[in-house]
Amino acid sequence: MASPLPAVNTYSLSNYSYLTTKHPKIHKHTSHADPFDRMKLNYMKDGMRTSVEGILVVYERNHPHLLLLRQIENTSYKLPGGRLKPGENEIEGLKRKLTSKLGSNSPDQVPEWKIGERVATWWRPNFEDVMYPYCPxxxxxxxxxxxxxxxxxxxxxxxxxxxxxxLVAVPMFELYDNIQNYGAVLSSIPQQLSRFQFRMIIKS
Structure with missing residues (x-):
């Protein structure tokens, strides 16, 4: 008999809301090359960049959806997260980034982030867009x-x-194998999550 899949409780999208109360995020780069020029400078100073991102799943119409951040200016999608500080613990760093991206401005209203297992690791060999789910x-x-x-x-x-x-909820079926619209990392998440059982918790 096959072992049971690890369960993830998911709740209805209607249980969640968001406010646009924080100051606009100012982009640090103005062209496609700028982020990689900045990465080069940071690499020379701190070495390899280490970043963390979180998968947040809800359900809508009985189907799992992923919560993504969408830049209004260029309609690009991202998981919430970001770069760790040198020597920073991965879990604590992800909690810090989640609070920065999604948490309240009031310290007493910050979510109690519950970080689960690592789902995937991606590697960037060079100062360019391409990333791999392994290090060449x-x-x-x-x-x-x-x-x-x-x-x-x-x-x-x-x-x-x-x-x-x-903050948008994108259905898993839209992400699946849709590298053209979501890129390699996001479009691979449905496969990576296939080892989980999503339990839809319905509250009466």
């Missing part, structure tokens, strides 16, 4: 390691995001 064997000095974790949401939550960002 000929690469001895990768430029970035991105770790993606499951985040277990509470039953209800009110998130707060910058004014120029939207």
């Amino acid at each position: 064997p000929h690469i001895t000095k990768p430029k970035e390691c991105k770790m993606i974790y499951m985040v277990h949401l509470s039953e209800k939550e009110c998130f707060e995001v910058p004014k120029n960002i939207k």
Whole structure:
């Protein structure tokens, strides 16, 4: 008999809301090359970039959806998260990033983030867009390691995001194998989550 899949409780999208109460997020780069120029400078100072991102799942119409941040200016989608500080613990760093991206401006209203297991690890061999779910064997000095974790949401939550960002729920079937619209990392998440059982918790 097959072993039971690890369960993840999910709650209705209607249980969650968000406010655009934070100041707009100011982009640090103005062209496609700028982020990689900045990455080069940081690499020379701190070495390989280490980043963490969180997967937050809800359900809508009996189907799992992923909560993503969408830049209003260029309609690009991202998981909430970001770069760790040098020497920072991955779990604590992800909690800090989730609070920065989704948490309230009031310290007493910040969600109690419950970080689960690591779902995937991606590697950036060079200062360019391309990332791989493994480190190519000929690469001895990768430029970035991105770790993606499951985040277990509470039953209800009110998130707060910058004014120029939207929090959207994207169905898994839209992400699946849709590299053209969502990129390699996001479009691979449905496969990576296939080892989980999503339990839809319905409250009367």
